[in-house]
Amino acid sequence: EAGVAQSPRYKIIEKRQSVAFWCNPISGHATLYWYQQILGQGPKLLIQFQNNGVVDDSQLPKDRFSAERLKGVDSTLKIQPAKLEDSAVYLCASSPSSTYNEQFFGPGTRLTVL
Amino acid sequence: QKEVEQNSGPLSVPEGAIASLNCTYSDRGSQSFFWYRQYSGKSPELIMSIYSNGDKEDGRFTAQLNKASQYVSLLIRDSQPSDSATYLCAVMDSSASKIIFGSGTRLSIRP
Numbered sequence: 001e002a003g004v005a006q007s008p009r010y011k012i013i014e015k016r017q018s019v020a021f022w023c024n025p026i027s028g029h030a031t032l033y034w035y036q037q038i039l040g041q042g043p044k045l046l047i048q049f050q051n052n053g054v055v056d057d058s059q060l061p062k063d064r065f066s067a068e069r070l071k072g073v074d075s076t077l078k079i080q081p082a083k084l085e086d087s088a089v090y091l092c093a094s095s096p097s098s099t100y101n102e103q104f105f106g107p108g109t110r111l112t113v114l
Numbered sequence: 115q116k117e118v119e120q121n122s123g124p125l126s127v128p129e130g131a132i133a134s135l136n137c138t139y140s141d142r143g144s145q146s147f148f149w150y151r152q153y154s155g156k157s158p159e160l161i162m163s164i165y166s167n168g169d170k171e172d173g174r175f176t177a178q179l180n181k182a183s184q185y186v187s188l189l190i191r192d193s194q195p196s197d198s199a200t201y202l203c204a205v206m207d208s209s210a211s212k213i214i215f216g217s218g219t220r221l222s223i224r225p
Contacts, residue, residue, distance in 0.1 A: 102160050
C-alpha cells in the first residue's frame with residue numbers, strides 16, 4: 001500500500017513570494033490533515049478535511065494561507081504572500097476517517113523563506 | 115487554549131536502561147492519547163495509543179495513563195541506540211475532532 005505522497009520535498013523562496021504544496025493521501029482515506037511543524041515544536045494542525053469538506057481550519061492564517069481538496073482526494077496548500085515566520089516543515093497526514101485515531105504522515109515539505 | 119506539555123530534553127539514557135517520558139494535558143475531557151516517534155528529518159510515526167487508565171504494553175514500550183492527574187507517560191525498556199529520536203505526545207481533544215501535539219522530548223541513548 002502506497003503511503004502519503006507530498007511534493008515538493010524542499011522549497012526555498014523569498015518573502016512575499018507565493019508557494020504551493022501538494023499532497024496525495026493513502027487511497028481510500030477520507031480524512032486529510034495539513035500540519036505546520038516549526039523546528040523544535042510539535043506539529044500544529046492548520047486544516048482538516050473530511051472528503052472535500054473542511055472540518056477544522058481554526059488555526060489556518062486565512063489572510064495568507066489557503067487549502068483545497070478537490071474531489072476528496074488530492075489536496076493543495078498555498079501560502080501567498082510568504083513571511084519569514086512561515087519557514088517550517090509542512091506535513092500532510094491522512095486517516096480512514098475522522099474517528100479513526102491513527103494518522104499516517106507523509107514525508108513533509110521543508111519550506112525556507114529568505 | 116488546550117495544551118499538551120512535555121519536557122523538551124534532551125533526555126540522555128544509557129543503552130539497556132529504561133527511558134521514561136512524561137506528558138501532561140489540560141483538556142480534562144480527553145479520551146484518546148498517543149505517542150509518536152520522530153527521527154530527525156523524518157515525519158512522525160505512531161508507536162502507542164492508550165484510551166483507558168492504567169498500563170498498556172507493546173514489546174519494549176509501555177504507555178501509562180492517569181486521567182485524574184491528566185498525565186501520560188511512555189516507558190522504553192532495554193533502550194537501544196535506534197530509540198534515539200524525538201517522542202511526541204498527542205491528545206485528541208474532548209470534542210474528538212482533532213489531535214493536539216506536544217512539542218516533543220528529545221531522547222538520546224548513549225552506548
